[in-house]
Amino acid sequence: MINRPIIALDFPSKMEIDTFLKLFPADEKLFVKVGMEIFYQEGPEVVRWLRSLGHDVFLDLKLHDIPNTVSRAMERIAGLGVAITNVHAAGGIEMMTAAKAGLVKGTPQGQAVAQLIAVTQLTSTSEEQMQHDQLITASLEESVLNYAKCAKVAGLDGVVCSALEANKIHGVTSDDFMCLTPGIRPAGAAVGDQKRVVTPALAKEIGSNAIVVGRPVTQAANPYEAYQAIKNEWNGVK
């Protein structure tokens, strides 16, 4: 289990991230998520900068391409010293296996290999859309579970999923297969555009191994206080 909630740094530039991080005590080492928006704006340098401040990074770029290309991209990502990164399970078992191999190959000696997780069906995809656009006749849940099994076969460490799916995913993979779950809202917080949200305590109870939290921290009046409250709830500290 990852004890710290992973904070989604959904900001348009490094400057906003810097301002945000200054709201935390300097010695508070965070686990942050860097997504496409900020990565495409600032490039890999933003990851190096966050690492130099002592923060752990989940690089959420959701790679999906031919195995050779993904493998080579993962070699580059491995050099950034991220703790977690990801691919789309839709790329297939061969692509995921190649991604993992690239990550291992590119990891400098003495450094831990980043955990590699898969995105199954995006939570923005409805069952109807999946069946129409992807010509998948199974249910959305069957597709998610199938992708999780493929990720496990490919030697990945887990998946990004809804906390509500974590239990079933563990059932078809293993208890130690990481279910990293966004869509987390402390009781009473604004839901925003998320449809199916759960509290940190419930996420833990129903099998999440790590939680990703964005706006409940980044948009809070006091982000550090909001972070501490979510962290305590996630860790069962009263």
Ligand code: C5P
């Ligand atoms: O602000 P909020 O807590 O909703 O942010 C959640 C973060 O997790 C965002 O960066 C969002 O893109 C990401 N995410 C998600 N649902 C997924 C995958 C990623 O909310 N299925």
